Amino acid sequence: MANTFPRWTNTLPLKLLVCFLFMGAGIAGGVTYYFTQKYTRVGYMPSQPIAFSHKIHAGQLGMDCRYCHSFVEQSGHANVPSSSTCWNCHQHVKTNSPQIALIKESVDTGKPLEWVKVHNTPDYAYFNHSVHVTAGVSCVSCHGKINEMPVVFHDQSQSMSWCLDCHLAPEQHLRPMDKITNLNWTAKSEGKDQKEMGQKLKDAWHIEPPVNCAGCHR
Amino acid sequence: MRYFFFACLLAIVLVIGFAGFRGDKFSRPPILLLNDMNNQAKVKPQASNAFFADGVGSRKPVVATVPMGLTIPSKPAAEGGYVSYGFSHGSDYFNSGRIGEFWGDGFPEQVKVDEAFLRLGQERYNINCAICHGTSGNGKGITSAAQYGIANIANFHTPGFTDPKALDYRANGSIYNTINLGKGLMSGYGASIPVKERWAIVAWVRAMQLSRTAPLADPSVKEVWTALQPPAAVK
Numbered sequence: 228m229a230n231t232f233p234r235w236t237n238t239l240p241l242k243l244l245v246c247f248l249f250m251g252a253g254i255a256g257g258v259t260y261y262f263t264q265k266y267t268r269v270g271y272m273p274s275q276p277i278a279f280s281h282k283i284h285a286g287q288l289g290m291d292c293r294y295c296h297s298f299v300e301q302s303g304h305a306n307v308p309s310s311s312t313c314w315n316c317h318q319h320v321k322t323n324s325p326q327i328a329l330i331k332e333s334v335d336t337g338k339p340l341e342w343v344k345v346h347n348t349p350d351y352a353y354f355n356h357s358v359h360v361t362a363g364v365s366c367v368s369c370h371g372k373i374n375e376m377p378v379v380f381h382d383q384s385q386s387m388s389w390c391l392d393c394h395l396a397p398e399q400h401l402r403p404m405d406k407i408t409n410l411n412w413t414a415k416s417e418g419k420d421q422k423e424m425g426q427k428l429k430d431a432w433h434i435e436p437p438v439n440c441a442g443c444h445r
Numbered sequence: 446m447r448y449f450f451f452a453c454l455l456a457i458v459l460v461i462g463f464a465g466f467r468g469d470k471f472s473r474p475p476i477l478l479l480n481d482m483n484n485q486a487k488v489k490p491q492a493s494n495a496f497f498a499d500g501v502g503s504r505k506p507v508v509a510t511v512p513m514g515l516t517i518p519s520k521p522a523a524e525g526g527y528v529s530y531g532f533s534h535g536s537d538y539f540n541s542g543r544i545g546e547f548w549g550d551g552f553p554e555q556v557k558v559d560e561a562f563l564r565l566g567q568e569r570y571n572i573n574c575a576i577c578h579g580t581s582g583n584g585k586g587i588t589s590a591a592q593y594g595i596a597n598i599a600n601f602h603t604p605g606f607t608d609p610k611a612l613d614y615r616a617n618g619s620i621y622n623t624i625n626l627g628k629g630l631m632s633g634y635g636a637s638i639p640v641k642e643r644w645a646i647v648a649w650v651r652a653m654q655l656s657r658t659a660p661l662a663d664p665s666v667k668e669v670w671t672a673l674q675p676p677a678a679v680k
Contacts, residue, residue: 242446249453257460262478265467272470288587291572297637304490315632316576316588319595339501341493350485380470405568 264386272380273343277326285410286374292366292408303355307342310334345379346370352387352443363401363428367410368393374410390443394436398425401434532639540640542618542625549618550609556644566649569642573634582653597630607654620647 260266284290293299295308310333317327333340346369348354360366366373371382383389393400399421406412414421428434437443477483488494494502538544539553552558571580577598579586584600587593605611615623624643627633638646659666 245446246449249449253453253456260467261464266464267476267478270468270470271472271475273472273474288576290576293572294576302490307491309636311632312637315634316593316595318632319630320588320593344492349483350487350489351482381475 264384264389268381268386269384270380271345272378273345275343275378276340277329278378280377281373281379282375282377292373299356300360301357303353303357305356310340345381346385348385353445354443360407361404362434363404363407363432364393364397365400365402365407365410365412368400372410391438394438394442397434397436398422398429401425401428401432403428532635538618539644542621544618547618548616548622550616552617552644552648556641556648558648562645563648563652565642566645566647566652569638570646570649573638574646577631582650595630599631601650601654602657607658617647617651620650 284295285292295312296305297308297312299305310330313330314334317330321327329340332338359369369383369385373379402412402414402425414424488496488502490503492502493500497504536543537553538549539555542548556562575586577586577588577595578584578601579589582601584598585591586598588595589598590596600606603613605613606615608614609616621643622628623631624638624646625633625635635643661667661670
């Protein structure tokens with residue numbers, strides 16, 4: 228009786244197994260790497276209607292974040308400044324720039340500038356800026372070194388697991404109240420240990436971040 | 446089998462070629478893997494909203510109404526029902542800086558000037574005022590004539606500023622009004638600084654002025670001054 232199957236089929240099951248293993252590993256690797264906000268959101272750098280540079284304003288000039296984002300300590304929403312806030316200085320400074328003309332137009336007509344939102348919490352998660360900022364979490368913990376960005380980009384993943392990392396161990400990020408908007412400050416720069424200092428602040432301020440679902444998904 | 450591995454390699458190169466790496470900068474809107482209820486039809490702060498004719502979600506107060514601040518006070522304003530945080534626009538001294546037709550001086554009874562209040566004033570001053578008026582109040586902040594060309598920034602240490610007999614004296618109510626509504630080349634900051642914090646800034650301006658003129662002969666002043674001196678250099 229002649230062979231029904233040729234000789235090469237002897238190794239076929241093994242080869243198929245290897246193929247499937249490779250494909251499986253490839254797909255799993257790709258999903259792990261790409262199907263996460265570390266890929267889909269980090270690095271998002273939309274072009275804005277005006278080339279406003281945080282690097283110049285918050286970095287070089289040393290303006291406090293709260294000059295423009297004035298209600299971040301009282302409001303859940305960290306406000307984008309109104310055009311008239313820009314106008315406080317720019318009615319005097321760089322008045323012949325075409326970019327400033329756009330601000331003037333907005334101030335005159337009352338039509339808001341359409342800034343593109345970079346960090347966008349899903350509508351089913353209720354994030355409150357004031358409660359974080361007044362509990363000793365700095366801007367830099369969630370937004371990165373904005374004071375070094377000519378154009379703002381998404382720096383942290385801001386995924387749910389990222390939120391929980393800090394909610395479970397807030398001592399990694401707490402800092403003294405007067406250093407909240409000082410984005411260059413680190414515990415190390417004062418020769419302190421972040422964990423030790425954070426733990427002290429956490430105990431002193433009774434910081435107990437919610438880790439149940441209803442804390443954020445109301 | 447060899448071809449299979451080549452195909453795998455090709456697939457990896459293609460995927461990385463098209464999708465890139467984590468953290469790459471991009472300006473197209475981010476991909477939403479699951480769009481379940483991410484964008485709900487509700488009015489969100491400072492967002493556009495097609496429901497309104499002008500497309501603006503944040504609505505302005507109705508014309509000829511008086512905003513009461515961000516929280517509704519528990520008592521009427523006549524009974525002192527002020528909220529600690531708010532933008533009330535009453536006509537009394539606390540809200541307007543005026544008593545009748547004149548600038549008031551001193552502090553309104555709604556605020557208590559203590560160290561915490563001065564520290565609040567210092568913090569708010571450094572946030573909102575120092576970029577022009579300077580951290581010491583000398584009118585030489587970063588935006589001033591020497592650097593960014595804003596001329597005639599008020600120097601709080603000019604003599605007339607603190608002398609009630611001088612013609613250019615500024616009463617507390619007048620400083621309050623300038624913070625609220627602006628003066629000359631300065632825009633009003635009333636929209637970003639609530640009433641109580643405006644008074645705290647007035648208190649801090651007064652503290653800065655006092656720091657220049659406080660007599661060292663006074664033992665309490667001397668004590669503070671000594672504590673602030675840098676330690677003598679070690680040889």
